[in-house]
Amino acid sequence: MQHDRYGNELTTDEGAAARAYSRGVDHVLGATHGADIAFAEAIAADPNFALAHIGAARAAMYAGDMAGAKAALGRAQALADGVSVRERAHIGIFALLLSGKPVEARAAVLAHVRTYPRDALAAQICTNIFGLIGFSGEPGREAALLAYTSALMPHYEGDWWMMSMHALSLCEVEQTAASLELMEASLALHPRNANGSHFKAHALYEEGRTEEGRAYLDTWMREYEPETVLHGHLSWHQALWAVEAGDWDAMWATYRGAIAPGASHALPINTLTDGAALLWRAEMAGADVPPEDWQRLSSFAAQTFPDPGQSFADIHAALAHAMAGDGTQLARFVDAGKGYAADLVAPIARAWKAVARQDWAGALEDLTPVMSAHVRVGGSRAQRDVLELTWLLCLMRAGQREEARRAAATRRPIFSPVAPIAAFS
Known part of the structure; x- marks a missing residue:
C-alpha cells in the first residue's frame, strides 16, 4: 500500500x-x-x-x-x-x-x-471562486467559502496549497492584509504556485497597488507556460492594470496575444468572461474598441455558451452580444430562466442592451436592483467590478455625478476618488 x-x-x-x-x-x-x-x-x-x-x-x-x-x-x-x-x-x-x-x-x-x-x-x-461554493448562486457564498477553508486549515499546517486557498477566502471578505501575509508564506514554499500568484494579484488589486501588481505579475509570468490553465486569466489581471495605468499598447498586446478567442489557452468560460470584461472596462476607461473585436467575442460566446445556464458566463455572453449588436443572441439572456442566478442574469442582460444604445436611465433601472445581490452571479470582487463600474458610468451619464462619487466611496473605495472611467474625476 x-x-x-x-x-x-x-x-x-x-x-x-x-x-x-x-x-x-x-x-x-x-x-x-x-x-x-x-x-x-x-x-x-x-x-x-x-x-x-x-x-x-x-x-x-x-x-x-x-x-x-x-x-x-x-x-x-x-x-x-x-x-x-x-x-x-x-x-x-x-x-x-x-x-x-x-x-x-x-x-x-x-x-x-x-x-x-x-x-x-x-x-x-x-475551494476557489470558481469552485462549487463560488458558483452556488447562494447569498453569503464568500462567507461560506471562508468557513470552508477555515475548517480545513488546521488539517494542512504548513501546506502551500491550503495557505493560498485560505488567503483567497480572506481576500474576498476584504481581509487583504491577512491574505497577503498568508499568500507570501505560501509562495515562499512554492514560488511557482500559479494559484498563489493569482490570489496575490487579487489582494494587490483590492488594495489599489497597481504599479506593484503590474511589476510582480510582469516578472512572474515570464516563466509561466502559455498553454497552462491560468495563463489567460493572469494575463487578464495584467491587462486590467494596464487599463488603470492608461497603457493602451500593453493592454491591446496582452488582449490579442493571450486573452482573445484564438489566442487564449484558457477554459472557454475564462476566455469569454475575461475578454468581455476587459473590452468593456477598456471602453469605459476611454479606449476605442474595434467593432470586430466585439463581434469575434460574440461569435465565441454563441458557440461556447449559446443558452443560459451558467450565470457567470451568461452575463458576459450578454455583454458581448449587446456590444456586437446581435439582438437575436442577446434575447436568449434577456429572457433567461435557467441558471443558478437566472433572476439576476435577465436584468443584467437588459441593462447591457440599454447601455449599448446609450439609454443610461434605462440601464440604471435594470442594474440598480442587482447591485445589492450581484455576488450571487459568481466570480471574484475584481471580476464583478465590471458591474460596479458600469453602474458608476450610468450614474454619471444620467447626470448623477455626485451620486456616482458617493457610490464609489461607499461600495468600492478603491475607485474613489479616481475610477478607471473616462472623466470620472
Missing part, C-alpha cells in the same frame, strides 16, 4: 505510480503545467490504479476535454470495487461532478472532508 503526499492510502503497490500521482495532484493544486503527463505516468506504472484515472479526468477537465474526462472517469469506476472506502467516495464525487450535478457534488465534498479532510483533490472542488 502506497500513500500520497497528504498521507492518504492509495490502492497501488507501485511506488512509481504513487509518486507520479502526487506530482499530478500538485500540478492541479498549483495550476501548473504537467498534470496530464504525471497522471499518465502513474497509469503507465499501474493501469489498475483507479485514482490515477480520476486524476487524468481532472486534468482533462482543465484542458476543456470533457469527453476525455468522462472516459477516464469510466475507467476509474470500472476499478472501484477493488479500492478503499475513501477512494470509492472520491470516485463518486467526480462522477457527480461530471454528471452535471453540482449541488449533489458539493454536498458530497462537504461530507467527505469531514472524514477525510486531507483528500486534497476532492477538497479542491469546493
Whole structure:
C-alpha cells in the first residue's frame, strides 16, 4: 500500500505510480503545467490504479476535454470495487461532478472532508471562486467559502496549497492584509504556485497597488507556460492594470496575444468572461474598441455558451452580444430562466442592451436592483467590478455625478476618488 503526499492510502503497490500521482495532484493544486503527463505516468506504472484515472479526468477537465474526462472517469469506476472506502467516495464525487450535478457534488465534498479532510483533490472542488461554493448562486457564498477553508486549515499546517486557498477566502471578505501575509508564506514554499500568484494579484488589486501588481505579475509570468490553465486569466489581471495605468499598447498586446478567442489557452468560460470584461472596462476607461473585436467575442460566446445556464458566463455572453449588436443572441439572456442566478442574469442582460444604445436611465433601472445581490452571479470582487463600474458610468451619464462619487466611496473605495472611467474625476 502506497500513500500520497497528504498521507492518504492509495490502492497501488507501485511506488512509481504513487509518486507520479502526487506530482499530478500538485500540478492541479498549483495550476501548473504537467498534470496530464504525471497522471499518465502513474497509469503507465499501474493501469489498475483507479485514482490515477480520476486524476487524468481532472486534468482533462482543465484542458476543456470533457469527453476525455468522462472516459477516464469510466475507467476509474470500472476499478472501484477493488479500492478503499475513501477512494470509492472520491470516485463518486467526480462522477457527480461530471454528471452535471453540482449541488449533489458539493454536498458530497462537504461530507467527505469531514472524514477525510486531507483528500486534497476532492477538497479542491469546493475551494476557489470558481469552485462549487463560488458558483452556488447562494447569498453569503464568500462567507461560506471562508468557513470552508477555515475548517480545513488546521488539517494542512504548513501546506502551500491550503495557505493560498485560505488567503483567497480572506481576500474576498476584504481581509487583504491577512491574505497577503498568508499568500507570501505560501509562495515562499512554492514560488511557482500559479494559484498563489493569482490570489496575490487579487489582494494587490483590492488594495489599489497597481504599479506593484503590474511589476510582480510582469516578472512572474515570464516563466509561466502559455498553454497552462491560468495563463489567460493572469494575463487578464495584467491587462486590467494596464487599463488603470492608461497603457493602451500593453493592454491591446496582452488582449490579442493571450486573452482573445484564438489566442487564449484558457477554459472557454475564462476566455469569454475575461475578454468581455476587459473590452468593456477598456471602453469605459476611454479606449476605442474595434467593432470586430466585439463581434469575434460574440461569435465565441454563441458557440461556447449559446443558452443560459451558467450565470457567470451568461452575463458576459450578454455583454458581448449587446456590444456586437446581435439582438437575436442577446434575447436568449434577456429572457433567461435557467441558471443558478437566472433572476439576476435577465436584468443584467437588459441593462447591457440599454447601455449599448446609450439609454443610461434605462440601464440604471435594470442594474440598480442587482447591485445589492450581484455576488450571487459568481466570480471574484475584481471580476464583478465590471458591474460596479458600469453602474458608476450610468450614474454619471444620467447626470448623477455626485451620486456616482458617493457610490464609489461607499461600495468600492478603491475607485474613489479616481475610477478607471473616462472623466470620472
